[in-house]
Amino acid sequence: MSRNRAARRDPGFAFVGPFLLIYCAVLIAPMLHGMWLSLHVVDIWGDGRFAGLANYGRLLADPTFGQSLVNTFAVTLMVVPILTGIALALALALNRASRGAAVLRGIFFSSAVLSVTIVTLIWRFILAPDAGLLGEAAQAIGAEPIPFLSSPDLALWALAITTIWWSIGLPMLLFLAGLQQVPADLYEAAALDRASRWRTLLSITLPSLKRTTILVVMLQxxxxxxxxxxxxxxxxxxxxxxxxxxxxxxxxxxxxRWELGYAQAAAEVLFAIILVVTLTQYWLTGRAGEGEGGR
Structure with missing residues (x-):
């Protein structure tokens, strides 16, 4: 009997096995090697020596790493809320079966297919204070060009603006897909009750897009x-x-600087931060959903 069960399971293992091997070779093995590397003082020319948690101790005392961490959190807080709001607004505006809406959807998504090199070249041409598009426009009206790329207070906003323009396509498509899943019966019932567009948006559309919004926020x-x-x-x-x-x-x-172990320690810290932030977002949204279900 047990042999028959094992024989029935063998095709399943044979089907999943190649994927598991590739998954372990491409993801798991490099991840484990990276963790090992972060515990060593090593450069590109040799295996180095074991240093324990010394690299992590250096990171805690390194003001450059601390500033880069602050910058990363700051630009994330700039990008994610604005990007989510604009993508949602575009999806609501373009959720119709007209030819014009289809053309606009294609235009807004087109930036997502560009490489980061092309995107940054475009925005350097726009934001450069000396010969950029905005600088020329400011000089044309007698104003001083805004130093987006040379001001410490505005440099992160330059990154945020560029990233939002580049990344708007995918969140917009996710929200459009979510809107297509909202049952038409709900809108018909709202129309019979003579609910206003604002009321319909708050009571039907946005609650129906809750899971999509969570997905967009977590991904971004x-x-x-x-x-x-x-x-x-x-x-x-x-x-x-x-x-x-x-x-x-x-x-x-x-x-x-060829300090591979030190760089890998920073990578492990970033991995832990992303994991904690993502799991925290998932946990908080899950608790909110349970609270709404309880009411």
Whole structure:
């Protein structure tokens, strides 16, 4: 009897086995190697020596890493709420079966298919204070150009604006997909009750998009905590480190100073932060859902 059960399970293991092998080789093994590497003082030329938690102790005392961590959280808080709100507004405005709406959906999504290099070149052309589009427009009306790329107070906003423009497509599509799942019967009932558009939005549309909103916020939070290309290509982490993010810090340490173990320790810290933030968001939204269900 047990042999028959094992024989029935064998095809399942044979089907899943290749995926598990590739998954372990591509994700699990490098992750474990990275954890091992973070415990060593090592450069690119050798295996180095075991240092225990010394790299993590250095990170705690490193003001450059601390500033990059603050910058990363700041740009995430700038991007995620604004990006979520704009994507939701666009989805609500373009959730119709007209040709014009389809064209606009394609236009707004088109930025998502561009590489980070193209995106940063476009926004350097717009934001550069000396010869940029905004600078030329300001000079045309007799105003001073806004130094988005050279001001410590505005550099993070330059990253945020660029990221929002680049990333708006996917959240908008997710909200559009969520709107397609809202039952039409609810809107018909609201129309029979003569509910206003504002009331329908607050009582039907937004509650129906709760899961989609949670998904968008979680995905964008994880993505922005890993922001790298915009900071490297648009501002190079400047001025004076005002826009240096954690991933840019890791890149500078690993490939500028060849301290692979130290850079990997920073990567492990960032991984732990992303994991904690994501699980906290999931837990808080889950508790909110239970509270609503209880009422």
């Amino acid at each position: 939070t994880a993505a922005q905590l890993q922001l790298f290309g915009q900071a490297q290509l648009l501002t190079a982490g400047g001025p004076s480190g005002a826009s240096r993010t954690v991933v840019l810090f890791m890149n500078e340490v690993a490939f500028g």
